[in-house]
Amino acid sequence: MTATVFGLLGAALVGIGLFGLLARPEPLLRILAFNLLGGGVFLVFGAVARRGAAAGLAADPVPQAIVLTGIVVAFAATTLAVALVLRLAEAEDRP
């Protein structure tokens, strides 16, 4: 039951993030939308982890490891994108 709720929440986040990434032109908003989208994907992965319960485990550990790695990658991507936006703003300020 809770897994379904988390899965649906993840789907909603993916929808919002995808819309933001495709429809908004502002770089900072698109970076935030990418983070929402990533968060949604991680929630879906978490809901998927519940299938390990069928094998007698409390939860499947592999998706958790994957989500952790994914969060690190998404964080790195965000910092890179923000650094790029800052450099771009600097370049535009220059005459």
Add this chain to the structure above:
Amino acid sequence: MPPDGATPWGFLPLLAVMLPVAGMVAALPLGARWAERLALALMPVGLLLALGTAVAVQAAGAPLWHALGHWAPPLGLALRADGLSAAMLLAAAVVIGATAVFARAQFGTPAGAPEARAAFAFWPLLLGIWGATNLALVANDLFTAYVALELLTFAAMPLVALDGRRETLAAALRYLMFALLGSVLYLLGAALLYGVAGTLDVVLLAGRVDGSLPVVVAAALMTAGLLAKTALLPLHLWLPPAHAGAPAAGSAVLSALVVKGSFVLLLRLWYGVLAGIPGPAAGQLLAALGAAAILLGSVAALAQPRLKLLVAYSTVAQIGYLFLMFPLMAAMPDTETAAKAWTGGILQAVSHALAKAAMFLAVGLMAARIGHDRLDGLAGAGRAAPVPLLTFGLAGLTLMGVPPSGGFAAKWLLLSAAIEGGQWWWALVILAGGLLTGGYVYRVLAAGLAGGGAGPPAPRAAAPEAIALGLAILSVLLGLVPLAAFGLVQVGRMDMLP
């Protein structure tokens, strides 16, 4: 799957991944001067590892396989090098090695000179792209492949913006946005596949997925994500400004290798994980996009006023050829025709990698020699920069598909597979694309060979010119390799497994 966790020589692909990654990490504290020396020292080692992998795969007639830490999938992660990986590993080692030697002129730190910031960034990034490409080629796990894709983007994006101008920063940001969208879609598809099968190992997945709805949705998401990274029309918008804005050595690696990493993963997905599942309509759709890329990309290249943009649009067109193999593989599965389409597609990837790297390096040399890269001011380039112009022409032969070039062999295989499979309309696209390619190559050669315009000949840059020419000659000679030798790329094709 061998019981002891690895096939003989299974450590070769592992080393091929570890070597550049370790080099990248070591290069950061070393500084620009020693990073350059380290990168150049690693090139021959990496080439030997790629050669060794190819020989081992060919000799065994089976893929090399290595479970990391001897933990077998589904709990552990495995690396698997089949014929496709081996061929692309070799191409990557050659292109990266040539680019590194070429880049010494621009990013080298001569004795006594202070270390420049761009040089300090370039060498670790080059090693990073190499390591990520190799990982994408040998990853046998969809999540490892995701990490490889992200590493590839993170290493390639700064290369675009290396000169720090406003336009290149904007191009890099646009590239990053497309790439991030692509990788998130890919990851969402991987999550759904994990939910269906409980593993992300490519070999294990192949036996566990069927044509159910979650699998189809996952396949669509992952394919869309990988297409955005491969820059197939209509998701190509980021490519021309990014590849044209990077320094010559950067453009060469970006066009030759970075877009091929995601293409190889697409092949793994379609002909490994999902072997036999996507219907014929899906293949036709991909090829229709490819055909549109060939025609529109070539026409756009014809209309470009600047050399680098022309070459970048030519990449958009040549990527289209790669996707013609999808319906041809499906036309007559498990036959000689499918094998021809497979070999043709991979040969196109390899020969385009060599030719496009040569072309970008040649264009960079010409632009440096005459001070700009506008096509209308190219008159006299034949006298001021004869070797780069010759390099451009030779690489153009491969892109056009003129015998005996590698591009000819690739396009001939695709063409005959199209005829044999009864899909003649793709043959027409291949021929029309060749003519259009001839058009834009002729435009450059004609402009360059026109007399007058240029001042006194600039000082020669012998080593970079020889490197670019060598790559172009290699791309032409590729077509002289007897076709039987291309049996290498058939090794370990997963759609052929019983």
